[in-house]
Amino acid sequence: MRVGLTYDLRDEYLAEGYGEEETAEFDSPATIDAITDVLTRRGVEVDRIGHVRHLAARLVAGDRWEFVFNIAEGLRGIGREAQVPALLDAWDIPYTFSDPLVLALTLDKGMTKRVVRDAGIPTPAFAVVRDSHDARQVDLPYPLFVKPLAEGTGKGISAASRAENPAALVSTCGELIAKFRQPMLVETYLPGREFTVGIAGTGAEAGILGVMEIILTAEAEPFGYSFENKERYEGRVSYRLADDAEAERAGETALRAWRVLGCRDGGRLDLRSDHTGEPNFIEANPLAGLHPVKSDLVILARLAGISYDDLLGRIVDSCLSRIFPVAARAA
Numbered sequence: 001m002r003v004g005l006t007y008d009l010r011d012e013y014l015a016e017g018y019g020e021e022e023t024a025e026f027d028s029p030a031t032i033d034a035i036t037d038v039l040t041r042r043g044v045e046v047d048r049i050g051h052v053r054h055l056a057a058r059l060v061a062g063d064r065w066e067f068v069f070n071i072a073e074g075l076r077g078i079g080r081e082a083q084v085p086a087l088l089d090a091w092d093i094p095y096t097f098s099d100p101l102v103l104a105l106t107l108d109k110g111m112t113k114r115v116v117r118d119a120g121i122p123t124p125a126f127a128v129v130r131d132s133h134d135a136r137q138v139d140l141p142y143p144l145f146v147k148p149l150a151e152g153t154g155k156g157i158s159a160a161s162r163a164e165n166p167a168a169l170v171s172t173c174g175e176l177i178a179k180f181r182q183p184m185l186v187e188t189y190l191p192g193r194e195f196t197v198g199i200a201g202t203g204a205e206a207g208i209l210g211v212m213e214i215i216l217t218a219e220a221e222p223f224g225y226s227f228e229n230k231e232r233y234e235g236r237v238s239y240r241l242a243d244d245a246e247a248e249r250a251g252e253t254a255l256r257a258w259r260v261l262g263c264r265d266g267g268r269l270d271l272r273s274d275h276t277g278e279p280n281f282i283e284a285n286p287l288a289g290l291h292p293v294k295s296d297l298v299i300l301a302r303l304a305g306i307s308y309d310d311l312l313g314r315i316v317d318s319c320l321s322r323i324f325p326v327a328a329r330a331a
């Protein structure tokens with residue numbers, strides 16, 4: 001079986017002059033190597049394709065694969081994560097993880113919250129702020145939390161993200177809109193515990209891998225799971241599996257959101273509890289990082305006794321059971 005691997009190699013973009021932060025979500029050679037090794041050990045031939053433009057050239061040249069293991073996040077546009085799946089759909093080539101609809105939707109945290117909220121899943125009240133006029137119109141109780149509408153990896157999260165009053169909100173929104181050139185998501189500040197929930201599988205077959213609590217130490221930036229705290233997590237962040245009632249509730253809420261959104265194969269959802277201790281949906285990560293050591297999903301799996309090989313195995317098995325449903329049922 002020949003399997004393609006699509007990814008955005010960080011070094012390739014750094015060499016082209018892109019910055020550290022704008023390439024933060026891209027992959028290291030360690031991740032590509034680790035995925036290649038696991039797939040090779042499963043007996044498949046791995047073809048490293050690279051990013052969407054390499055894929056486009058290969059498809060036009062006539063190359064084909066049994067399926068593609070896709071972790072490409074894309075560089076440009078709100079549809080950037082959807083580009084590889086959309087191209088593969090056009091050529092009728094199956095791939096791991098979610099379809100273009102899910103990957104475009106979940107990149108926009110505001111639109112995602114509308115869908116999740118419509119399903120009755122708790123998520124903080126919010127507003128989308130495009131300019132200073134919008135910022136002055138926000139009519140939500142303080143404190144509020146401000147973050148870019150369509151970023152990941154803690155980008156744009158700082159002490160200023162927590163706004164205590166309208167003046168602070170207007171100023172933070174102004175600075176972040178200028179820096180990130182996109183609207184801001186403004187939502188009720190969640191003061192409670194923070195969880196990330198790992199999920200494997202699709203739809204009715206989806207199950208929780210574990211509920212991991214994220215606890216910031218005294219050495220961490222105190223205001224949330226920020227870019228700096230994620231990049232230099234050792235000593236700053238303590239991760240532990242949680243199984244008390246609140247954590248279990250976080251797991252159930254995450255699984256409901258996973259199914260409502262239509263996420264596939266494997267990923268993570270982030271939640272944080274409100275002042276009553278109710279875990280609220282923050283965001284979905286249907287293309288969760290797969291660095292063999294430091295990605296949250298991999299850390300969570302490790303704590304749950306699931307090796308990197310097993311984690312990728314579950315993702316691939318979920319993908320294969322979608323591609324070959326009859327064979328999987330017969331097996």
Ligand SMILES: Nc1ncnc2c1ncn2[C@@H]1O[C@H](COP(=O)(O)OP(=O)(O)O)[C@@H](O)[C@H]1O
Pocket residue numbers: 124145147151152153154155157187188189190191194223224225226270272282283
């Ligand atoms: N409404 C909120 N209240 C309090 N903290 C929040 C809120 N939203 C996000 N955060 C903090 O910011 C971090 C990053 O937010 P998130 O939406 O998960 O962005 P990213 O895509 O960068 O992971 C969260 O892990 C949490 O610590």
Ligand SMILES: [Mg+2]
Pocket residue numbers: 153154270283
């Ligand atoms: Mg997050």
